[in-house]
Amino acid sequence: MAANRFNAFTDYGIGIGLRVPHYQHILSQHPVVDWFEVISENYMVDGGRPLAVLDQILEQYRIVQHGVSMYFGSADRLNKEHLRRLKALTRRTKTPWLTDHLCWGSVDGRYTHDLLPMPYTWEAAKITAEKIRQVQDYLEIPVNVENVSSYAEFHISEMTEWQFLTEVVERADCGILLDVNNIYVSSMNHNFNPQEYVDFVPADRVAQIHIAGHSRFEKYLLDTHDHPVLDPVWDLYARAIQRCGPTATLLEWDDSIPSFEEVHAEALKANRFLSIVKSDGNTTPVCEGVR
Numbered sequence: 001m002a003a004n005r006f007n008a009f010t011d012y013g014i015g016i017g018l019r020v021p022h023y024q025h026i027l028s029q030h031p032v033v034d035w036f037e038v039i040s041e042n043y044m045v046d047g048g049r050p051l052a053v054l055d056q057i058l059e060q061y062r063i064v065q066h067g068v069s070m071y072f073g074s075a076d077r078l079n080k081e082h083l084r085r086l087k088a089l090t091r092r093t094k095t096p097w098l099t100d101h102l103c104w105g106s107v108d109g110r111y112t113h114d115l116l117p118m119p120y121t122w123e124a125a126k127i128t129a130e131k132i133r134q135v136q137d138y139l140e141i142p143v144n145v146e147n148v149s150s151y152a153e154f155h156i157s158e159m160t161e162w163q164f165l166t167e168v169v170e171r172a173d174c175g176i177l178l179d180v181n182n183i184y185v186s187s188m189n190h191n192f193n194p195q196e197y198v199d200f201v202p203a204d205r206v207a208q209i210h211i212a213g214h215s216r217f218e219k220y221l222l223d224t225h226d227h228p229v230l231d232p233v234w235d236l237y238a239r240a241i242q243r244c245g246p247t248a249t250l251l252e253w254d255d256s257i258p259s260f261e262e263v264h265a266e267a268l269k270a271n272r273f274l275s276i277v278k279s280d281g282n283t284t285p286v287c288e289g290v291r
């Protein structure tokens with residue numbers, strides 16, 4: 001399947017998040033990894049060990065930057081100092097694109113450090129898209145927006161989450177980081193069909209996919225990123241790449257982090273699905289029963 005203009009980086013393959021417990025292993029053993037995702041905010045500093053390690057990683061590996069504090073959906077104006085530091089880091093890492101979340105998290109310059117769900121209204125879509133455009137214009141690299149997991153909804157919403165995501169990215173003319181674990185978690189918490197979500201989003205804008213593990217509690221699912229990917233999420237992943245074609249894929253594992261080898265082996269399980277899409281030109285259904 002031909003790459004679209006947002007996922008033309010299909011040769012990026014399968015990556016994992018760069019995490020502190022793995023620094024020593026990576027720098028001493030030089031494992032073969034397609035790419036690492038770094039949290040931008042961890043390296044937006046003037047010096048010290050984080051940047052020293054990052055520079056060593058950059059000598060051998062491709063890096064993609066992922067942010068956690070842009071808050072495209074906040075009504076606040078963009079933080080110019082944050083953007084200036086972010087742009088400097090993108091020049092350092094040569095990240096091919098930048099990702100951050102479709103959420104809000106700040107009011108009057110005070111930051112919650114949470115990824116809070118949006119009200120799915122036309123007005124919110126318009127304001128959010130305008131901020132994404134401003135960021136994309138300033139950074140001069142593609143921006144891909146990620147759907148978050150959520151645990152609350154707004155009564156004032158005028159559309160579904162997947163309609164909102166689509167409205168935002170089309171207004172902003174940006175790409176999507178489709179987190180299929182987040183879709184699954186939210187679908188169970190809010191009682192919608194996760195396959196309908198995956199089938200609706202504009203496949204030609206999906207530039208990257210996140211997979212991760214979550215935890216099940218009595219009345220809700222929590223996006224914990226602390227164990228392997230669960231089967232329903234692999235099913236959604238298969239469905240997504242069937243629609244989008246081979247797409248840069250990233251496993252998130254952020255808590256109770258096991259050895260580097262274990263994390264990498266879990267990420268590489270995505271190859272079972274990617275190889276089918278690549279070999280048959282995306283014509284064979286791969287949604288169920290592939291494992």
Ligand SMILES: [Fe+2]
Nearest residue numbers: 146179210252
């Ligand atoms: Fe994610």
